[in-house]
Amino acid sequence: MNIFVCVKQVPDTETKVTPNADGSFIETSSIKWIMNPYDEFAVEQALLIKQANPAANVTVVRVGSVKDTEALRTAMAMGADDGILVEAGDNLDSFSIAKALKGAIEKSGKTADLVFAGKQAIDDDCLQVPQILAQMLNLPSVAVVVGFELNGTAVKAKREVEGGALEVYEVATPCVIACNKGLNTPRYASLPGIMKAKKKPLAQHSLADVGVSDADRRVKYSGFRLPPEKPAGKKYDATDAGKQRDVVAQVVGLLRTEAKII
Amino acid sequence: MANVLVFTETNDGKVKPVTLEILGKLTGNTADVAVIGDLAADQVQILAQHGAANVHKLKGAGLEKYSPEGYSNALSNFIKSKSYDYVFAGATSTGKDLIPRLAAVFGAGCASDCTNFVFEGGAFAGTRPLFAGKCLAKVELTGPKPHFVTVRPNALGMPASPTAGAGAAADVAADAGQIRAAIKEIIKAASTKVDLTEANIIVSGGRAMKNAENFKILNDLADVIGATVGASRAAVDSGFAPHAMQVGQTGKTVSPSLYIACGISGAIQHLAGMRTSKVIVAINTDPDAPIFTKADYGIVGDLFQVVPVMTEEFKKLLGK
Numbered sequence: 135m136n137i138f139v140c141v142k143q144v145p146d147t148e149t150k151v152t153p154n155a156d157g158s159f160i161e162t163s164s165i166k167w168i169m170n171p172y173d174e175f176a177v178e179q180a181l182l183i184k185q186a187n188p189a190a191n192v193t194v195v196r197v198g199s200v201k202d203t204e205a206l207r208t209a210m211a212m213g214a215d216d217g218i219l220v221e222a223g224d225n226l227d228s229f230s231i232a233k234a235l236k237g238a239i240e241k242s243g244k245t246a247d248l249v250f251a252g253k254q255a256i257d258d259d260c261l262q263v264p265q266i267l268a269q270m271l272n273l274p275s276v277a278v279v280v281g282f283e284l285n286g287t288a289v290k291a292k293r294e295v296e297g298g299a300l301e302v303y304e305v306a307t308p309c310v311i312a313c314n315k316g317l318n319t320p321r322y323a324s325l326p327g328i329m330k331a332k333k334k335p336l337a338q339h340s341l342a343d344v345g346v347s348d349a350d351r352r353v354k355y356s357g358f359r360l361p362p363e364k365p366a367g368k369k370y371d372a373t374d375a376g377k378q379r380d381v382v383a384q385v386v387g388l389l390r391t392e393a394k395i396i
Numbered sequence: 397m398a399n400v401l402v403f404t405e406t407n408d409g410k411v412k413p414v415t416l417e418i419l420g421k422l423t424g425n426t427a428d429v430a431v432i433g434d435l436a437a438d439q440v441q442i443l444a445q446h447g448a449a450n451v452h453k454l455k456g457a458g459l460e461k462y463s464p465e466g467y468s469n470a471l472s473n474f475i476k477s478k479s480y481d482y483v484f485a486g487a488t489s490t491g492k493d494l495i496p497r498l499a500a501v502f503g504a505g506c507a508s509d510c511t512n513f514v515f516e517g518g519a520f521a522g523t524r525p526l527f528a529g530k531c532l533a534k535v536e537l538t539g540p541k542p543h544f545v546t547v548r549p550n551a552l553g554m555p556a557s558p559t560a561g562a563g564a565a566a567d568v569a570a571d572a573g574q575i576r577a578a579i580k581e582i583i584k585a586a587s588t589k590v591d592l593t594e595a596n597i598i599v600s601g602g603r604a605m606k607n608a609e610n611f612k613i614l615n616d617l618a619d620v621i622g623a624t625v626g627a628s629r630a631a632v633d634s635g636f637a638p639h640a641m642q643v644g645q646t647g648k649t650v651s652p653s654l655y656i657a658c659g660i661s662g663a664i665q666h667l668a669g670m671r672t673s674k675v676i677v678a679i680n681t682d683p684d685a686p687i688f689t690k691a692d693y694g695i696v697g698d699l700f701q702v703v704p705v706m707t708e709e710f711k712k713l714l715g716k
Binding site: 145147148149150151152153160171172227228229232256257258259260261262263265266268269270273274275276277278280290291292293294295296297298299300301302303304305306309314315316351352353354355356357358359360361364366367368369370371372373375378379381382383385386387388389390393395396 | 464
């Protein structure tokens with residue numbers, strides 16, 4: 135069984151984002167890069183399957199810059215068997231990334247039985263790549279998955295929708311599964327795992343190698359800017375129990391008279 | 397002037413509000429609406445009042461419930477039979493799942509989760525938040541048409557005086573085609589409240605809630621003001637609330653009219669997810685908590701004392 139896990143490298147969640155000088159992207163020089171948090175659930179799910187099916191091979195695939203390969207290294211240290219890196223800039227659009235992932239999977243010579251990915255990358259927040267990739271590979275997909283069972287080729291996947299309701303899907307492999315937080319608890323990479331990861335095979339391709347060119351761009355970004363800052367609000371002291379009710383009543387009143395929202 | 401199709405979803409037979417927000421913003425273009433399944437006459441009328449020229453009701457086998465492939469097959473066949481420049485939908489659970497797949501059928505681009513847009517010389521130019529709203533960028537589409545756009549609910553706002561359209565409704569024979577991933581069961585959520593992403597008012601609790609049981613005081617407040625309850629990552633990771641309730645960069649990005657943050661310090665990833673709320677009220681014991689820099693009304697105090705009093709005061713105000 136061949137399992138592919140698509141991972142992306144993104145700025146850490148605590149990053150203070152600053153647009154670059156010409157507004158074409160963000161300033162990336164001092165960013166700490168991490169594996170996209172939702173991709174950790176994807177890697178973990180693949181490894182859980184490998185635990186139950188030792189013959190399974192888990193390949194992690196990433197499209198992005200080479201300057202820091204944190205995401206791939208982490209995934210292989212967690213237990214993935216091998217990796218594929220498609221070298222590209224850090225602000226490719228979803229269509230190009232999906233096409234590059236498809237090209238990389240096909241170039242590996244393996245036929246995917248399962249493709250896992252995070253439900254969204256927390257940099258561009260598009261929630262597109264798994265669905266586009268599924269369409270390109272002509273595979274069914276289930277996105278925002280918080281529950282997953284595999285019995286032979288039968289998959290049962292729980293997809294979280296508005297309000298926390300769950301749609302329970304039945305689908306056969308091969309399929310694409312986009313993972314959400316809550317699916318599992320990702321393991322930490324062990325020290326031996328980190329040492330072993332250094333010897334695991336890592337294939338490297340250019341975008342051209344996997345059939346992607348500038349002509350594949352579908353979404354253009356410009357004018358990166360910080361959102362407008364709100365003017366400072368008012369602060370009320372309700373630490374004195376005697377004045378608490380007056381203070382709260384005043385704020386509640388202002389929500390109607392001043393803010394006009396209730 | 398662009399020729400636009402707006403895909404609408406319904407909730408209990410009613411058109412989702414985001415559809416009307418989109419239609420209102422499309423004034424000056426030709427806007428049709430497509431729905432899967434039936435739509436009552438009063439709903440067609442509402443769409444007409446907001447500018448819909450035609451309302452296409454796609455009906456056929458396999459479309460009784462949502463499936464990414466079934467909806468995509470039915471809509472792509474319909475779209476191929478027309479000549480739309482753009483296809484819009486709400487950035488809802490269904491929209492976010494369906495539209496990228498549908499766009500890929502056409503080898504076309506999709507601008508996700510836009511919070512505003514204009515047409516510059518007939519071409520779409522959108523604004524969208526990235527990095528969970530830590531920054532904004534202009535988004536444009538290129539390549540084969542139609543181009544696809546999803547719009548964040550509550551972002552555009554309802555049009556004040558929409559321009560009406562003809563609203564000519566007709567059934568369209570559709571086919572779901574091959575569905576490999578199908579819904580076998582729907583497990584309803586414990587809460588019947590509207591989703592955080594569509595909520596008009598949100599009451600959120602942080603690490604200071606201390607445990608899951610204490611969320612009751614937030615639920616009590618939420619019941620009085622018609623709010624949905626959310627939580628910070630700290631509260632979710634501590635097991636006080638399920639992930640579906642998480643607001644922030646690895647949870648949901650929300651923009652309600654009113655956001656009441658209770659015992660939330662305001663980590664950068666939380667602020668990113670709620671900063672576009674119209675009015676923010678924060679309750680925190682720490683006067684220097686970062687949440688106060690974003691709050692319109694900051695209350696320094698113990699949430700366990702302040703929240704119940706606030707619930708009573710809202711009851712008085714609302715005559716409940």
